[in-house]
Amino acid sequence: MTIRIHVAGHLKDYTGRSVELEIQGAKDILDVIAQLDERVPNIRDRIFDEHDRTRPFINIYVNEEDIRGLDGESTKTKDGDVIYILPSVAGGKGSLSAKGGRTR
């Protein structure tokens, strides 16, 4: 059972030149990220917070479906799935401070 993972944006700092990785036998997104973390040390902390919730400005897609519209981090995975881990689009005013922008 092979699952392909694509990463982009800031997360490429951790994967080096590889933007596409393959893992075997992961049953859900939590498992996917755990396996990915074994291959790419420290990447789990950059994708999930301490409660295994996806960070606010990271989106995870399973075959182009955002996991937030599926079962979140518990979304099941299967052979042949393609997982995209992408920074979300952010711009304009207001939303950043609620999600970690700077105050004095």
Add this chain to the structure above:
Amino acid sequence: MKARNLVMLGTKKGVFVFESRDGRRTWKSSGPHFKGTSIYHVTFDPRSKKMLATVDNFVKGPTIASSRDLGRTWKEGMKPPRFPKSSDWSVKQVWHIEPGVEEEPGVVYCGVDPAALFRSEDGGETWALNEGLYNQETRKKWNPGAGGLCLHSILVDPRDPETMHVAISSVGILKTTDGGESWSFKNGNLLAEFLPNKYPEYGQCPHHLVRHPSRPDVIYQQNHCGEYRSDDNGETWKEIVGNLPSRFGFPIAVDFNDPKRVYVAPEESGAARLPPGGRFLVWASDDEGRRWSALGTGLPKRSFYTVYREGMDTDEEDPSGVYVGTGTGQLYFSRSGGGRWTLIADGLPPIFSVSAAIT
């Protein structure tokens, strides 16, 4: 080899490093490092000769990074500070990083939002939550201020690392004398004019704490409601507002050589947060805060600069240099205790922190 003066800036868009090899006459800069990433605090660890930075990338979340080559290259720690899974808290930002004492070379502390203290014993690679503060009996009643529920100041007693102070916005000052096992409030005589009880046990809003290096019992505090000094290692506080134009401000710094000389940058009020009278001035006292003088030579006559809580520092030269970074990207320096200011750099991103060091 000639001493090298360093000034490290944490800004909204990365780290900038200014370096002088000619006695602070000219400066060469590098940066931004971590291009585009918010860096609230950068400091120099004299034990390891490493720079340490709080890195707050809005996609990847907060962490700590270090540089062994004066900012040229940086490495993130192995694990960022994180609450245990059993906690209902999650680290939003790292506000301050503080090297431990000489006798504990790997120990580094950091303060985060929501208010917690983390300790590293491996120079910032991995972090452990201070359980004593996290389990402080009043914690669930703490409420965030405008800046969040941030733990922004950490003072380790250089004579006894078991004794520490931390400052938390809209909570106050806490002190431990048992290495962080237990913490008690030290907010006596600190005004909380925004609360029904003006002198509560906790709920005050300290903005910045600084300890004098040669008289470690002396601690100065810029608070939301005034300037204060402690002469007894943070047990009690005396108000030192004196003739300052305002009680409100964020940074406070001490002269490295003169334990009685202290610097602040007052703002008009907590509501306006602008320099009084539309002119940015640094104020200094030579008598521990009894009488203050405005230091404006070299600063614009009309200026609405503001300075963040970590935005002012002094160096170890004699006379001690004073550095001020503004929220609008100006870096000012005085080699004469604020007697005359020169602009080192303009047009930088908003400056969150200024740290001076000599290597």
